[in-house]
Amino acid sequence: DTAVSQTPKYLVTQMGNDKSIKCEQNLGHDTMYWYKQDSKKFLKIMFSYNNKELIINETVPNRFSPKSPDKAHLNLHINSLELGDSAVYFCASSGTGGQPQHFGDGTRLSIL
Amino acid sequence: QQQVKQSPQSLIVQKGGISIINCAYENTAFDYFPWYQQFPGKGPALLIAIRPDVSEKKEGRFTISFNKSAKQFSLHIMDSQPGDSATYFCAASSTSGTYKYIFGTGTRLKVLA
Numbered sequence: 001d002t003a004v005s006q007t008p009k010y011l012v013t014q015m016g017n018d019k020s021i022k023c024e025q026n027l028g029h030d031t032m033y034w035y036k037q038d039s040k041k042f043l044k045i046m047f048s049y050n051n052k053e054l055i056i057n058e059t060v061p062n063r064f065s066p067k068s069p070d071k072a073h074l075n076l077h078i079n080s081l082e083l084g085d086s087a088v089y090f091c092a093s094s095g096t097g098g099q100p101q102h103f104g105d106g107t108r109l110s111i112l
Numbered sequence: 113q114q115q116v117k118q119s120p121q122s123l124i125v126q127k128g129g130i131s132i133i134n135c136a137y138e139n140t141a142f143d144y145f146p147w148y149q150q151f152p153g154k155g156p157a158l159l160i161a162i163r164p165d166v167s168e169k170k171e172g173r174f175t176i177s178f179n180k181s182a183k184q185f186s187l188h189i190m191d192s193q194p195g196d197s198a199t200y201f202c203a204a205s206s207t208s209g210t211y212k213y214i215f216g217t218g219t220r221l222k223v224l225a
Contacts, residue, residue, distance in 0.1 A: 004155070031211070041199060043156070043215040056210045090155050098144050098207030103155035 003027050004104035006091050012110045013081060021076045021107045023091030031055075032074035033092040033101065034066060043090070049074055050096075078109075086111045114139060116204050118216025125223050131189040133219045135202035138183065142204040146213070147176065147187050150199045159200070160187070192223045 004025045013019055025032060033056070034046040048056035049068040063079045074091060088108050092101040117136045125131045135145075143164055148156035162169045162176040162185065169176045175188040189196055202216040 033212075041150075041218045043201060043213075043218075045212045045214075048210060048212060056212050092155075094211070098205075098211065100146055100158045100161055101213060103148075103157070105153070105155045 002104075004091055004093055004102050006089075006104040006107050008107060009105065010108050010110075012112065014112050015081055015083060017081050018077070018079045019081060019109070020078070021089055021091075021109075023074045023076070023104060025072055025091075025093040025102070027093055027095075027102060029093035029095050029099075029102075030071055031094050031096065032068065032071070033094075034074065034076050035090040035092060035103075037088040037090060037106070039087070047074075047076075081109075081111050083111050085109060114214050116202060116214050116216045118202050118219060120219060121217070122220040123222070125192045125221065127192065127194060127223055127225050129192050129223075131192045131196070131221055131223070132186060133200055133202070133221075134184065134186045135204075135216050136182075136184045137204045137214075139204070139206070139214075140183070141206045141208075142214075144205045144207050144211075145176070145178065145185050146203050146205075147174075148201045148203065148215075150201065150218075156201055189221075192221075194223045194225045197222050 031050045033048045047066040052068045065077045088106040091104045094101040146161035147159045149159045150156045173190045178185045203213040
């Protein structure tokens with residue numbers, strides 16, 4: 001019964017390709033997030049959705065487009081992949097009112 | 113103003129010792145301070161969290177000390193065990209507004225058997 005699950009776990013692809021990462025949470029949370037963890041393990045927020053509405057959009061290139069079909073799912077589509085996109089991408093979710101965020105186990109994206 | 117500074121970058125402790133990781137923030141609007149533990153190949157997992165209305169919170173071997181006036185908080189791991197070897201992240205957020213986490217840069221802890 002994984003609380004926050006991401007697919008795929010690993011993604012290896014060529015520069016210039018388009019790829020998607022999927023995230024689902026079964027915690028009944030209203031808010032979902034995407035974080036990027038770089039090679040130095042630094043974690044940075046990219047996007048957040050609350051009840052399917054975008055509430056956080058950090059300075060992320062337009063090539064990254066999140067989509068939330070319902071409050072239990074938040075997907076991340078990346079166009080025209082670049083070498084610098086190589087990282088681990090984490091999905092997280094939280095309830096309202098300052099509840100802690102719960103993270104998935106990440107998707108390791110490697111660009112060749 | 114959005115930064116959270118974390119130190120040390122890495123830490124080696126003998127089994128049974130005390131591990132101490134420190135964080136400092138600047139934004140006085142922050143009112144929620146969680147600590148996360150991350151093992152290789154896994155996502156960060158919530159360890160313990162504190163709000164600024166208390167100066168200390170203890171859960172088992174893990175204690176957060178919070179100094180509001182200094183805008184600093186720290187994680188103490190008592191009786192450190194090899195199984196505690198992981199990367200630890202502090203974070204800060206404001207529970208009003210977007211509630212995004214600002215993470216520290218992480219501390220890689222190794223506990224020697």
